[in-house]
Amino acid sequence: MKDKNIHLPVWAGTLAVLAVLCFPVRAQNKSIHQLQSESYSDSLIIKGQEVKYPPLAKDKSPRVGKTVLGYDPYWTSDQYLHYDLITHLACFSAEMAGDGSISASHGFPGTWSATIAHAHKNGVKVLLCATCFSSSAISSILSSDSFRTNAVKNLITLVRNAGVDGINIDFEGLEFSQKQNMVRFTHELSDSFHSWNPDSYVSLATPAIDWAGSWDYDSLAIYSDGLFIMAYDYAWSGSDSTGPIAPLDGYTYDVGWTIHDYALYSGNRRNKLLCGFPYYGRDWPCTGTTAGSATTGGGSAVMFSQAETLAYDYGRQWQASSYSPWYYYNDGEWHQCWYDDEISLGYKYQMVWDSLLAGTGMWALSYDGSRPELWAALRTNFNIPIDSLINGGMENVFRDTVAVPSNNALKPYGWLEGDNAVSDTATDFIHSGSYALRHRADCFGKAAPFLSFLFQDVKVTPGAGYCLSGWGRKNDGAGNTMRMRVQWFDSLHANLLLDDTTAALSADSAGYIFLTTGTVMAPAGAAFARIKLNIWAVNSNAYWDRWDDISFTQITGVAGRPELPITNYELKLGQNYPNPFKQSTVISYQITGDGTVNLSVYNIAGQLVRVLINETSPSCPSPNAFGEGQEGEVGRSG
Numbered sequence: 197m198k199d200k201n202i203h204l205p206v207w208a209g210t211l212a213v214l215a216v217l218c219f220p221v222r223a224q225n226k227s228i229h230q231l232q233s234e235s236y237s238d239s240l241i242i243k244g245q246e247v248k249y250p251p252l253a254k255d256k257s258p259r260v261g262k263t264v265l266g267y268d269p270y271w272t273s274d275q276y277l278h279y280d281l282i283t284h285l286a287c288f289s290a291e292m293a294g295d296g297s298i299s300a301s302h303g304f305p306g307t308w309s310a311t312i313a314h315a316h317k318n319g320v321k322v323l324l325c326a327t328c329f330s331s332s333a334i335s336s337i338l339s340s341d342s343f344r345t346n347a348v349k350n351l352i353t354l355v356r357n358a359g360v361d362g363i364n365i366d367f368e369g370l371e372f373s374q375k376q377n378m379v380r381f382t383h384e385l386s387d388s389f390h391s392w393n394p395d396s397y398v399s400l401a402t403p404a405i406d407w408a409g410s411w412d413y414d415s416l417a418i419y420s421d422g423l424f425i426m427a428y429d430y431a432w433s434g435s436d437s438t439g440p441i442a443p444l445d446g447y448t449y450d451v452g453w454t455i456h457d458y459a460l461y462s463g464n465r466r467n468k469l470l471c472g473f474p475y476y477g478r479d480w481p482c483t484g485t486t487a488g489s490a491t492t493g494g495g496s497a498v499m500f501s502q503a504e505t506l507a508y509d510y511g512r513q514w515q516a517s518s519y520s521p522w523y524y525y526n527d528g529e530w531h532q533c534w535y536d537d538e539i540s541l542g543y544k545y546q547m548v549w550d551s552l553l554a555g556t557g558m559w560a561l562s563y564d565g566s567r568p569e570l571w572a573a574l575r576t577n578f579n580i581p582i583d584s585l586i587n588g589g590m591e592n593v594f595r596d597t598v599a600v601p602s603n604n605a606l607k608p609y610g611w612l613e614g615d616n617a618v619s620d621t622a623t624d625f626i627h628s629g630s631y632a633l634r635h636r637a638d639c640f641g642k643a644a645p646f647l648s649f650l651f652q653d654v655k656v657t658p659g660a661g662y663c664l665s666g667w668g669r670k671n672d673g674a675g676n677t678m679r680m681r682v683q684w685f686d687s688l689h690a691n692l693l694l695d696d697t698t699a700a701l702s703a704d705s706a707g708y709i710f711l712t713t714g715t716v717m718a719p720a721g722a723a724f725a726r727i728k729l730n731i732w733a734v735n736s737n738a739y740w741d742r743w744d745d746i747s748f749t750q751i752t753g754v755a756g757r758p759e760l761p762i763t764n765y766e767l768k769l770g771q772n773y774p775n776p777f778k779q780s781t782v783i784s785y786q787i788t789g790d791g792t793v794n795l796s797v798y799n800i801a802g803q804l805v806r807v808l809i810n811e812t813s814p815s816c817p818s819p820n821a822f823g824e825g826q827e828g829e830v831g832r833s834g
Contacts, residue, residue, distance in 0.1 A: 225432050227368055228476065228497060228559060229267075229401070230329040233289070236271035240303060243274045244310025252361055256319030258283050260578040261689075262548065263555030265364075265399070265424055265470055267325065270302040272562035274311045277600050279318035281574045284397060285311070285561070286364045289327040290354065294336030296347030298326075298354065305358035312360060314600055321361040321397055326351055331369035338377035347381070348388050355389075355396075362397030363389060364424065370410040379415040386419045397421050399470075404430065404454045413462040420468065424557055425458060427451050427544075428474035431534065433495045437488045438522075438532040441474050444543055446517030451544060455551050466552045473544050473556065475563035475570060477503040477522075477535025485524045487515055489532060501565030503535040508642055519543045538573040538615070545577035549688040567640060568613070576614050577689060581653035581724035585610070588666065588746030591629045593621050608633045614728070616640065616648040627667045627708040627744035634740045637676065637733035650729040654748055656684075656718040664727060665712035666746035668701045672739035677702045677732040680711050680746070687723040694719050708744060715751050 226234075258264070258280050265284040268274065277285075287308045293299040304324060305312060312322050328334050337343045351363055363385065370378060382400065389396040399422040402411055417423055430449060431439040443450040451471070458469050478495035498506075507523040514521055522534040536544075548556050556578075564570045589609035606621035611633060613619055622634040637648030656662065668678045678701040684692040698711035718725065729743050 225429075225434060226329070227403075227426065228429055228474070229288075229327070229366060229426070230368055231433065232269065232271075232497065233291075233327065233329065236269070239271040240307065241271055241273055242303075243272075243308055246306050246309045247313050249309055249313035249359070250316050251359060252316045252321060253319050256317070258319060259580055260574065261580045262553075262578050263422065263470055263557075264574065264578065265323075265422070265472070265555065265557035266561040267557070267559050268308065268311065268561045270304075270307055272560065274308075274314075274562055275600055276564075276566050277311070277314070277561060278571045278574075279314055279320050279600075281571055281578075282320055282561075283555070284321045284323055284362075284399075284557075285315050286323040286325040287311075287360075288560070289325040289366065290351075292326055292328045292333070292337065292347060294330070294333035294343070296337050296343040296345070296350060298350055301354070304354070305360065312358075323362040323364045323397060323399070324351070324355050324358065324360060325364040325366055325401075327366045327368075329368050331371055334367050334369060335371055335374050338374045338381050344377075344381050344384060348385050351385070352388050352392060356392060361393075361395070362399070362421075364399045364401060366401040368401075368403075370408070372408050372410045375410050375412055378410070379412050379419065382416055383419040386421070399424055401426055401472075404428065404451075405449050406457075413458055414465070417462040417465040417468040422468050422470050422554060423458070423462070424470045424472050425454060426559065427454050427471050428476075428559065431478060431495075433478065433497075435478075435480070435491060435495065437490055438480050438482050438534060439488055440515065440518045440520035440522070440534050441476070441478055442536055442540075442544070443518035443520055444540070444547065445519065446515075450518065451547065455547065455553070459551070467554050469553045470555045470557050471544070471548055471551075471553055473541055473558055474536050475500045475558045475560060477533050479531055479533040482530050482532050484530055485532075487513070487522065487532075489530070492529070498533055498535065499563040499565070500535060500537070500570065501563065501567050503533055504537060504567060504569065505641065506533065507535070507537070538569040541570065541573045542577060545573065546689065549577075549690065569615070569640070572613060572615055572617075575612055576651070579612065579651075579653050581655045582610065583655055585652055585654045585727060585746065585748040587629075588633065588743065590631050590633060590744055590746070593631055606631075610652050611650045611729075612652060614649040614651045616642075616646050616733070617650050617731075619650055622740070622742055625669055625671075625742055627669075629745075632669075632742045632744040633729075633746075634742055635729060635731060636740045637731045639733070645732065645734045648731045648733055650743075652727050653685075653724045654727060656722050656725045657750070658718050658720050658722045660718050661715045661751040662718060662725065662748060663713060663715055663751050664696070664698065664746075664748045665710070667708040667744045668711055669705065669708045669742040669744075670701050671704045671706065672741050673704060674739050675702075675734045676739075676741065677734075678711075678741055679730050679732075680713070681728040681730055682713060682716060682748075683726040683728065684719050684722045685724055685726060686721045692719050692722060708742075 264282045266282045267286045267288045269288045287304055290298050290304055291300040315322050337347050386398045389398050398420050400420055402423045402425055404427050428442045431441055445452050477498045479498050480491040480495040481493040482489040482491050510523045510525045512521055512523055519540050521537050524532045592609040593606045608621055616639050618636045618638050620634050622632040626632040635650055639646045664680055664682050670678045680698045682696040684694055696713045696716040698713050727748050
């Protein structure tokens, strides 16, 4: 291995010194790609009726600001893919033999024909993933000029005849002796593909930790279009203790260490690095309920769709040091399952932005089934801001054909579903024009209370004044609360921790009620504003609320925020309850005079996570309860 020192990454502008946990250093074991390839070797799911598919629609573009590459195994159904949130789809896989021939194609391209059709119509590039998990076969291909040539010829012929857009190489078990031959192969492969199609995409799957020192990140980044870092399996099926599959921080080897290692040894070619994350977890039999308990057997893979459901059945836990969810249960012996969810992935996606990487990806697509959380995490972390938002797009409606199966409900243009939200167009209750926006809070099986929001991102000018205004109709009969919020973000999608909100709409009404922030200022460093339509749902998923005529406009001639008079007052802050908590907690405070209330949350590393309240408040000698989770998505205690 190149370097056994622990590299603590600079993340969120802070260099943190942590108490470091450690997984045992191990020899290279079978990856999740190899284990599941072997497990599903006899499986084949037809992903849809075989169809003739069109070439890539180059005039279409997914709505994400980074490269997002998803592996699409032959054993999964593609019923719920969202093609607006991925840029590259890798058909997994065609298996290679030691002479460079294709030993198994798993029905490519026919198996994926319906998927390829949807991808191409939406501007998503389709790649063939070529795999080889035998060290001896890899060495045979790479060490022979004729076998390398044969491999390149076979791959480009298969891809060209299929009418797809590139190749992803997943060779695992690469020996140190083949380090330079791997570079030669990548160079030859890339030259051949780019000669055939200059827009083709040539990428490689590479390990989170280069145990044998076999991978020349620098040269491979030069000759390829991208390295997909498999930033998972830090804890693997044969681990001696339970732990996170992809710890963000807090371990000797974690995602932060991996990104630093790649940046260092790739010649800082961050524009070629994709950091891929798991849509699966591992369930180990173990000795108890404490995180890091000794395992008593091998761990089995659990797809996110199952892990997320079980986590809320058994009680979701949170390891703060690694930013990882997990749960435990007893079926006659103790088990622990560690996985990633939309919260932990959100932290990882922010590290992708902070580290200036080319993008991200996942193993594997469809492991979330019909659950929407992971798509919402991609949408909220990688959305591309629009230039302006006037009348909220309410009169410009369309049918959503991006998701499969196609959603034939009319949707107002531009509004995106964030956490716990379902939306479509309303024609029954409107404020003006022909359409309004219907918004239903849906926790998808999780416990109430919870925050549901729709959103859109709009470009802004730092220091300029803006006004968010619109109309809300709350008539859910469920005690929910509606409000609009402006959150300010910089160019790296980091929240600037200064939010502006309208008044809350908590009483039911047959008509629409006007809501506005008044004039608010874009803070220094702001690149875009996130306009959020929030519903704080206390006990129900069942009812629709409505929004109409939403506008976010720049105000001319605004000098700045008015200064507030200095007032002496006393602030009393109560203990939050419940504590610990999973989804929400309530914090009470009292102030004896009018003044500015700032309530902020810091994590255990001393980093500011979120400003919950930063606003002028009238005196409140009696406790004023604020429900976090209600507006803040701070995260859960662990």
